[in-house]
Amino acid sequence: MTNSEYNRRDFLKGTSSFAAMMAIMGAVPIRAADDAKDDIAAKTAEDPLNFGVIGCGVWGREIIKTLSARPNAPVVGVCDTYKPFLNRIKDAAPKAEQYTEYQKLLENKNVQGVVIATPSHLHKDIVIAALKAGKHVYCEAPMATTLEDARAMAQAAKASPKLNFQVGLLPRADKQMTYLLNFVRTGVLGKFVKVRAQSHKKQSWRRASPNPEREKEINWRLDKNLSLGLLGEIGIHQMDMACWYLMGRPLAVSGYGGLVQWTDDGREVPDTVQAVFEFPNNVVFNQEITLANSFDSDYDIFYGSDSAIMIRDRKAWMFKESDSQLLGWEVYARKETFYKESGIVLGADATKLTPSKPAEPKPGETASTTPAPVVEETALSLSLRAFLTNTLGTINGVQEFIDSFGDKDQKALVEYLAGLAKMRQPAASWKDGYESAVIAMKANEAVTKKQRIVFSKEWFEIA
Amino acid sequence: MKLNYLLLTGIAVAALTRSLLAAETIRYEAATTGSEMKLDGKATGKTWHCIGKIIGGSFEVEPAWQKDPSLKSVTCLGKGKTPPKCELFIPIRSLKSQAIAGASTMDKRMQLEMKADKFARIEYRLTELAIKGEVPASGSPVTFDATGELAISGVTNKVSFPITMERVGADTLKWTGKYETKMTAFGIKPPEFKLLGIGLETADEVTLAWTWMMGVKAPEAK
Numbered sequence: 001m002t003n004s005e006y007n008r009r010d011f012l013k014g015t016s017s018f019a020a021m022m023a024i025m026g027a028v029p030i031r032a033a034d035d036a037k038d039d040i041a042a043k044t045a046e047d048p049l050n051f052g053v054i055g056c057g058v059w060g061r062e063i064i065k066t067l068s069a070r071p072n073a074p075v076v077g078v079c080d081t082y083k084p085f086l087n088r089i090k091d092a093a094p095k096a097e098q099y100t101e102y103q104k105l106l107e108n109k110n111v112q113g114v115v116i117a118t119p120s121h122l123h124k125d126i127v128i129a130a131l132k133a134g135k136h137v138y139c140e141a142p143m144a145t146t147l148e149d150a151r152a153m154a155q156a157a158k159a160s161p162k163l164n165f166q167v168g169l170l171p172r173a174d175k176q177m178t179y180l181l182n183f184v185r186t187g188v189l190g191k192f193v194k195v196r197a198q199s200h201k202k203q204s205w206r207r208a209s210p211n212p213e214r215e216k217e218i219n220w221r222l223d224k225n226l227s228l229g230l231l232g233e234i235g236i237h238q239m240d241m242a243c244w245y246l247m248g249r250p251l252a253v254s255g256y257g258g259l260v261q262w263t264d265d266g267r268e269v270p271d272t273v274q275a276v277f278e279f280p281n282n283v284v285f286n287q288e289i290t291l292a293n294s295f296d297s298d299y300d301i302f303y304g305s306d307s308a309i310m311i312r313d314r315k316a317w318m319f320k321e322s323d324s325q326l327l328g329w330e331v332y333a334r335k336e337t338f339y340k341e342s343g344i345v346l347g348a349d350a351t352k353l354t355p356s357k358p359a360e361p362k363p364g365e366t367a368s369t370t371p372a373p374v375v376e377e378t379a380l381s382l383s384l385r386a387f388l389t390n391t392l393g394t395i396n397g398v399q400e401f402i403d404s405f406g407d408k409d410q411k412a413l414v415e416y417l418a419g420l421a422k423m424r425q426p427a428a429s430w431k432d433g434y435e436s437a438v439i440a441m442k443a444n445e446a447v448t449k450k451q452r453i454v455f456s457k458e459w460f461e462i463a
Numbered sequence: 464m465k466l467n468y469l470l471l472t473g474i475a476v477a478a479l480t481r482s483l484l485a486a487e488t489i490r491y492e493a494a495t496t497g498s499e500m501k502l503d504g505k506a507t508g509k510t511w512h513c514i515g516k517i518i519g520g521s522f523e524v525e526p527a528w529q530k531d532p533s534l535k536s537v538t539c540l541g542k543g544k545t546p547p548k549c550e551l552f553i554p555i556r557s558l559k560s561q562a563i564a565g566a567s568t569m570d571k572r573m574q575l576e577m578k579a580d581k582f583a584r585i586e587y588r589l590t591e592l593a594i595k596g597e598v599p600a601s602g603s604p605v606t607f608d609a610t611g612e613l614a615i616s617g618v619t620n621k622v623s624f625p626i627t628m629e630r631v632g633a634d635t636l637k638w639t640g641k642y643e644t645k646m647t648a649f650g651i652k653p654p655e656f657k658l659l660g661i662g663l664e665t666a667d668e669v670t671l672a673w674t675w676m677m678g679v680k681a682p683e684a685k
Contacts, residue, residue: 046571389567400554404519405495412495419516423559423566 049388049395052077052111052135053093054102054126055118056085057218058207059140063115064092066381073388079105082214102126106133113164113391115384116140119220120228124149128156136164136391138384141240142232142440143167143433147459150437154462157430161414162398164391166383167433171241173383178426180309180316180346181245189304190324192246195285196301197238199230202294204262205271224268224448230289231255231275231447232440238300239443240428240436242277242285245302250277250285250439252454255446261292275443287443310343314379317343386427393420435460489529491522491636493551494676500553500585501673505666513573515558518675520551520587522636529679532602532630534594540607541593549589549611551675555579576651578616586614595625603630609640615649634679641672 049072053064056078067073075093079102080086086098099105106114106129113136116126120142130137137157144150157165171177206222209215221227231239243249257273272292277285299312306324310317319341320330334345377385397420401413428436438459446453498518504511524547527536539546555577560569574580591610598605610623626640645667646653653665 396556400517400557401495404517404552404554404557405493409495415496416516420559423561425567 046072046389047392048072048074049136049391050074050076050110050112052079052105052108052114053096054079054105054114054116054130055122055140056080056082056089057117060085060115060117061089061092062380063117063384064089066378066384067115068092069381070385070388073384077105077108077111082217103129106130106135111135112395113138113387115387119226120233121145121149121220121226124153127153131156131160131163131165134163136387136394138166138168138387139433140168141428141433141436142228142236143430143437145226145228145232145437145441147438147441150434150441151462154430154434158462161417162394164387164394165430166387166390167428167430167436168380168383169240169428169432169436170237170379170383172244172428172432173386173426174314174379175382175426176314176316177241177311180311183346184245184302184309188307188318188327189302189309190306190321191304192281192283193303193305194283195242195246195303196287197235197242197285197299198288198296199234199238199298200288200290200294200296203291204265205291206262206265206267219267222267222269227269228440228444229269229447230257230271230273230291231287231443232437235273235275235287235289235443236436236440238287238298239275239277239285239439240432241300242287243436243439244432246279246283246285248280249435249460250279250455252278252452253439253443253446254278254452255443255448255450257447260290270447273447275446277439277443309346310338314376316346318346319343383427386425390424390427393424431462434462487525488523488548489526490680491524491677492680493519493521494635494678497637497674497676499674500558500671502558502669502671504669506663509663511569511665512561513558513569514561515553517557518551518553518673520549521680522677523548529633532598533600534598534602534605539592542591544591546589546592549587549592551587553585555583555585572654576616576646576654582615582617588612590621604628616651618649620648631676636677638675638677639673641670643668643670645669 051067051073053060053067053075056064057080060080064075064078067075075096077099078086078089078093078096079099081100083100086100089096097105097108105111114126114130115138116123116130117140118126120140121144123139123144127137127139127143139153142150143153157163166173207218209218216223221229221233227233228236254276255273256275257270259267259270260272262271272290273288275287277287279285297312299310301308301310305321307318307320310319317336317338318330319338330344335342336345337343394417397417398413401416405412407413439455442453442455442459496516498516500515500518502513525537525539527538528534528547531537534540538544555574556570556579558570558573560566560573562569589609589611591608593608595606595608604627606625606627608623609626610621612619613622614620622642622644624640624642626638629637629639631637646665646669647667653667655662655664
């Protein structure tokens with residue numbers, strides 16, 4: 001898609017009156033629709049899916065912990081080449097078989113889906129072997145660090161339509177972001193003007209290690225030959241979200257940056273970067289990431305001619321222009337002040353008429369007037385949940401088809417699964433993962449070479 | 464000797480009968496693509512839709528069905544006659560809610576209410592088929608009154624509805640039909656549930672509308 005201008009009428013035609021009503025009422029449904037605590041949901045619990053996790057570093061352990069919290073996501077196999085990492089997950093996955101070679105884990109017939117959380121440059125061989133072994137694959141983002149690797153993985157995923165393949169681009173599986181996207185597509189921003197995203201931290205990004213050999217291995221992100229740097233490893237999520245919301249790919253990217261803060265530890269990857277992406281219709285997406293200053297942390301802002309929407313910590317606010325049309329519901333919406341601006345809270349329950357319920361008093365305590373703390377499911381948990389649901393949907397879909405018609409007509413089976421894919425839980429597909437990886441690679445290259453790179457259509461072609 | 468003779472005769476007669484019977488019917492089998500079952504209902508005044516793309520089963524009928532588009536020489540049609548052997552099934556898990564929000568919740572709830580763990584399929588068996596109106600000169604489309612047994616959630620009801628058959632090429636049939644019923648007729652309690660914190664009450668009435676594609680089964684390779 002080359003034109004990111006959105007046609008509001010097309011959107012409204014494609015949504016139900018219910019959703020439109022929700023949007024108009026101002027109960028912008030950025031909260032997850034499926035309430036996991038629903039008692040009926042408990043009675044209709046999903047089947048289990050046996051997981052294998054390859055790569056048990058910091059993020060891999062977070063994944064194992066998140067899976068272990070789900071009732072139907074047993075981790076039955078874990079793999080890492082570094083044995084101390086395997087020892088650290090014995091509590092979170094006590095029944096998991098432990099492996100130091102991923103090939104052995106993939107031979108385990110009990111493993112149905114694998115999560116690949118190794119360093120990004122090692123994804124390719126594991127992903128292709130996993131698909132070959134008939135495993136459903138969740139691959140962390142970025143999918144790969146070279147165009148050749150990403151393309152080979154995308155080709156393998158495309159050639160395995162009976163297997164679910166998801167890339168860990170978290171906002172894609174976050175229902176809050178999906179609902180917010182639907183709200184944006186009602187045309188509430190007016191004409192898209194620009195997008196800005198930042199991720200500010202004061203941290204070295206260097207991980208502690210027991211010896212120099214391990215130090216090099218564990219700090220692969222700081223090696224310019226192995227890593228896509230800040231834009232690829234941190235910025236890819238915001239980058240993908242901008243493309244998703246703008247409904248298109250950038251035409252060109254210019255990169256700036258270098259080592260500003262962490263200049264004396266021998267690293268090669270810049271600690272402060274800026275990428276300026278040019279989109280159709282003169283819309284510019286400006287992305288800034290630094291490890292040298294934490295001010296204002298992380299956020300995305302979508303600017304339109306009628307209003308701007310800011311997203312931070314998975315919450316959103318709308319800032320209206322004084323000359324924009326009155327929608328009506330915003331009169332009743334809760335507002336929060338940001339310096340001199342008043343932000344309309346975008347969220348279900350955001351109306352002033354429905355205050356949050358106070359917390360239930362403990363025995364012996366008097367009733368509290370403090371609102372109940374909201375324990376929200378993390379973006380990672382939502383992403384893994386989408387993988388779980390979609391994988392089970394794929395497995396059931398294959399089974400239903402074969403039980404009904406046998407397995408001779410593979411073309412029809414693939415067509416059937418493609419139909420089911422339209423009803424999947426929102427999540428990043430191999431195509432989303434591939435495109436975001438390509439964009440991140442070129443953005444990183446633009447920073448490294450300090451130049452403007454025009455995106456070639458061929459880079460996005462799989463075959 | 465006499466016993467052997469009788470035995471051989473019996474075997475020969477049985478084999479002949481079987482081959483004659485086999486020759487007397489042609490079998491259409493459900494196509495793997497192109498079919499659709501749609502369930503429509505209402506929940507608190509709003510419509511809901513569920514769509515399934517798998518309709519399995521078969522239709523066995525005398526060869527005249529294919530050779531004589533006027534259907535005049537087809538003997539199995541009409542009241543009191545043994546109809547074509549037609550059996551159809553739909554896996555309940557293949558029915559997917561078309562809601563833009565909470566679809567998986569609705570699917571799971573539907574499967575629960577339809578006792579999908581015990582009765583995994585909606586099943587239908589034809590018991591009578593009669594032409595309704597005139598058969599056009601082209602032989603297509605033809606409308607029939609169909610009577611049969613519909614089994615949902617372990618409850619089997621006798622049901623009647625008009626269905627239309629279209630001939631799509633020489634070997635393919637397309638059946639379309641619509642049937643209005645009530646969930647409670649099959650022992651299903653119309654569910655109440657919450658979406659986005661809003662309580663929804665499902666109405667008892669539900670409409671089934673389908674397109675069922677089938678093709679003549681090709682002879683098995685020997």
